[in-house]
Amino acid sequence: MKLGIFTDPHYALADRLVNTRRPRLSMGKLKEALDAFQKEQVDAIVCLGDWISIWDTRETMAQRLREFILPLRETGVPVYTCMGNHDAEAFTREEFAALTGFTLAPCVLEDDESRVILLDANAMRDGSPWPPYFEDWTQTALPQEEFLWFKEQLHTNKRCLVGLHQNLDPGISGEHVLENAAEVRRLIHEAGNVRMVLQGHYHFGHEAVLDGIRYHTLTAMCEEEENSFMIYTL
Numbered sequence: 001m002k003l004g005i006f007t008d009p010h011y012a013l014a015d016r017l018v019n020t021r022r023p024r025l026s027m028g029k030l031k032e033a034l035d036a037f038q039k040e041q042v043d044a045i046v047c048l049g050d051w052i053s054i055w056d057t058r059e060t061m062a063q064r065l066r067e068f069i070l071p072l073r074e075t076g077v078p079v080y081t082c083m084g085n086h087d088a089e090a091f092t093r094e095e096f097a098a099l100t101g102f103t104l105a106p107c108v109l110e111d112d113e114s115r116v117i118l119l120d121a122n123a124m125r126d127g128s129p130w131p132p133y134f135e136d137w138t139q140t141a142l143p144q145e146e147f148l149w150f151k152e153q154l155h156t157n158k159r160c161l162v163g164l165h166q167n168l169d170p171g172i173s174g175e176h177v178l179e180n181a182a183e184v185r186r187l188i189h190e191a192g193n194v195r196m197v198l199q200g201h202y203h204f205g206h207e208a209v210l211d212g213i214r215y216h217t218l219t220a221m222c223e224e225e226e227n228s229f230m231i232y233t234l
Contacts (some may be wrong), residue, residue, distance in 0.1 A: 005201030049084025
């Protein structure tokens, strides 16, 4: 299975936000990524979240999201995504699904030999769901029900790839990391079939090998002028 992957475009009609973010440039970067994805004939496109920036009114953010996903629709390639904290602050899950038409985490995409598992860690530290339009991005956890679902999905002979918006890697600043990250990492390690864990959220990227498994945090697409995306074959 060949995947085109990116994260954190934070699209908005703003030249610069939070010092290093260049949200307006993300449209051109997305089109560049999609050209590469189509050239490589990817089977699916995965975004790890934060499609838009919290900037301007909710109606305007919805319009920016509609604009940004148009090039993705034109590819005809299925899109799977996590909701990032910005997405969850701007929209409910139902609103986001209706606006995009994409398959939202938690979800699975697979073929005969491989399985991609996307997680949704938009939950309070105690595992209860974020309320609508929740603003405290430092609260994040994998809820118990989803934890048990994840354990079931890992019970397979297929090669697995795990993706989520927030972070499981303890080498990243703590406010970006799930409250129950250690328990989730233990589950991944015990499964013995996870080739890599992909993460977003921490914009500057990070790389670690934990218990023999690669934890790769993609650099945010919105950061400065250089583009960031990857093509990965599982």
